[in-house]
Amino acid sequence: MARALILIGGTIMGSGLLYVQAAQRLGLQPITLSADPTRYDHFAAKEVESIRVDTDDLDALIRECSRLRATYDIAGITGAADSFYAIASKLCRHFDLPGPNPGAIEQCLDKYTQRQLLAASGVPMPAYRLAANAAEVKDSAAEIGLPVIVKPAVGSNSEGVRLCRTADEVVEHTNYLLGGQYIWRSAPRILVEEFAQGAYYTAEIMGNEVVAIGTGDFGPPPHFVYRGGTFPALLSDHEHERIADVSLSCLRALGLGWGPTNIEFRWTRDGPVVIEVNPRLAGSPTPQMVHLAYGVDLITAHIKLVIGEECDLRRRHSQTATARFLVADRDGTLNWIGGNGEAAAVSGVAEVKFYARPQTPIVRKGDYLDCLGHVVAASSSHPRTEAILQRAVDLISWSITPFPTPDEVTLT
Template sequence: MSAAKALLFVESNTSGTGRLFARTARTMGFAPVLVTTRPEKYAYLAEADAPEVVVVPRVDEDELHALVAARWGGAAGVAGITSSSEYFIATAAALAARFGLPGPDAASVRAARDKSWQRQVLAAGGVPSPAFRAVSSAPEAVAAAREIGFPVVLKPVDGSGSVGVRACADVAEAGSHAALLFASGGEGARVLVESLVAGDEFSVEVFSGQVVGITRKHLGAPPFFVEAGHDYPADVPGNAAAALVDSVTRGTALLGLGWGPLHWELRMDHEGRAVPMEVNPRLAGGFIPELVRHAQGIDLIRETLRLVVGQEPELAPSRRRHASIRFLFAPGAGRLAEFERVPEALGLADVVEVSAYRRPGDEIDVHGDFRDRIGHAVACADEAGTAARAAERARDTVRVRIDAPVSAVEADGAAPLAGAREGAA
């Protein structure tokens, strides 16, 4: 019996679907291989069913091409090449194309990583868009914000996971956040300044041009845009659903992103327009693919890998239910002491999963983005409201206990702070 062909992942996302992609590849009969510069980033590599790991000095298309040719004989030993990380999808696509393997158009994916380019193409094509400017310095950001009018949103043009995304209410906030973004972005950094679109937020999951479904998104407290939960499929009026589908269908064609999974994020404004916030040329994060699987029986991870290895995807729903996720957050920064009452949360009606991403002893920081999520609860039911309430009950049942952080005074030898803080996640 011949050995299983390798299915290569060029880097991975650090939580969520990265582990699931590798597991699914193995169940499909392939040998998953993670090619990475820093394997220590991926906690799931410590698990028994972790993929093979190949460490490289850097993710460079030419060097990876030589590696694949020498180690696996190119397409003779490799079934497909992809990535679950938005930052590396274009590289994986270009590498796959050099071996004649399936994948998205690398140039279109690379272009779509630039959110200012997305804005220009969508606005020129008549898709509803906020006012926006791409800038190269903090003073330019302040001037653009004044011109657009407050409140505005500032974000890196090539970010992901809401990292660096913040609403700014005035000149002082815009100037301060712009300075932070440019300081952390390095030479050549660019920032997008755009008008804040008020309204309910949704995502639309698209697969090779076909709309799979609509997700309602729940955000944390402003000025950040941390996603605190999702409901799938969204219970949304017909006119809003039609507007969402119209915007993403036209936008997908304009951006040339007709191969594989896309994750659109949009807001419904006060005029009933579906305004794209951004599109990501990858599967949704935030465990949305798992919600789709629970609710409709469509395994988007498996179907993505089927496409990657040249098979036809199967997107017909096998059931019609509703699934919701609510994320767990720490009550503040410090050292994680314990997740408490997890068994009680998991025993609640309609709850199908309660998971923690961090372990006792881990240091917890507050960033204002996806990194603040330290666990989740998922529920599935026949009705949308039932699933949402069950996920919320499970979230509220779990207690996250955080040891108080060491203060500068304590570090100098003063009396220690009180023991611990705890709160509903």
């Protein structure tokens, strides 16, 4: 009987496919369960069984996994994205398979609950308030003091997140979130937070071990579109130790410590403050960068834990790995995007990946879907890696035709 790894849901930008490929290298049969398999990056992968099922329905998932057990030896169950990781952990518990504590995952995914637990343990973080309506958002922003971050209490990938510098911007974004344009995954609850200013860092953790600390940057405010990152971050021993210590405090406060965790920080004048704790691996291309920088394969390590085996987190080399996202510069229809072959041929480039296909409508919302693709490079030094990356990015180009205006539509 073949051993199978069940992957719940999927990702649009690369991690789902990486999990499929890592499972196959370990001799496992990947089986994906998702509401719409065609949406995800793993759909076209070879020798993958894709099954359509409502991933919000735990009973339906249990029935499907039970049916699969007649054909396969299910070695483990997991997911690569926030929205699926909690229900995957419940399936692990039901079938007595290795996995994280479902309660710890769920309370971590609620950003307000996460903030409360971190605050109770003395973890440094921005001031915050929970609001259920426009009046409460306005009052919370006044109490904290402008500028503030206004965002959904449950969500990911910078969706619905905005920096508001004025009271008018607070009102405008609150109206967007509550006015029917934003799609809520649960009952509308808004988190208002102090804007923590400083360099951005991210800690990648497996179990209770801080494997890597990187840095990143974002596009211009008011949104937080990730533009790229580098591993390792250029930190002193003291700075590295402080981030690692706060990271482990987060795990204790939230009941985490099994499998992967990604923690985001800002280094303020008071030191590192926690922006968010994600009870999963960071999305692609972070796992690729960590692998290039240290020789540690986080995705394979995670799968080994999922199937009850020991994982290997030993560093095998030391390089600098950097990624750059290709971000749409306007709304419209993507006519073409090219140069990937030339960019991939540049010595030191490890990966060039496009997410968007020609004739795709591009509607920028200030989140991860604004990205058209990414480029990853690695070398023995930070300046050399940056130069390689820039050379590759300069070879890539695209064309976006703006959507017709109402007047143009009328004329046609």
